[in-house]
Amino acid sequence: MVIVRRFDNADALAVAxxxxxxxxxxxxxxxxxxVIERMCEHFTEHRIKELATQRQIFVAEESGIIGTVSxxxxxxYTMFVHPRPPVTA
Structure with missing residues (x-):
């Protein structure tokens, strides 16, 4: 089951x-x-925590974080979904 919840600072590394x-x-x-390199350098753990003070961030979880939207x-602003989410039975 996928659970969508508010971002917590403890999620920052996984979201990055x-x-x-x-x-x-x-x-x-x-x-x-x-462009990809510049974007990867932008979305660091620290930057994501900073962005969370400026906007709402949500994460989707199913055996770990599989998506995020701000x-x-x-x-x-942004939406990312795991390109190959874990397969569940």
């Missing part, structure tokens, strides 16, 4: 890892490597 994986595995088909009011 998820974002990097999405950028490298999925977005690399659409963007040059320089928003402020009606504006969605």
């Amino acid at each position: 890892g998820l974002i990097e994986r999405c950028l490298r595995e999925a977005n690399s088909y659409d963007y040059p490597s320089e 928003r402020d009011g009606n504006k969605v």
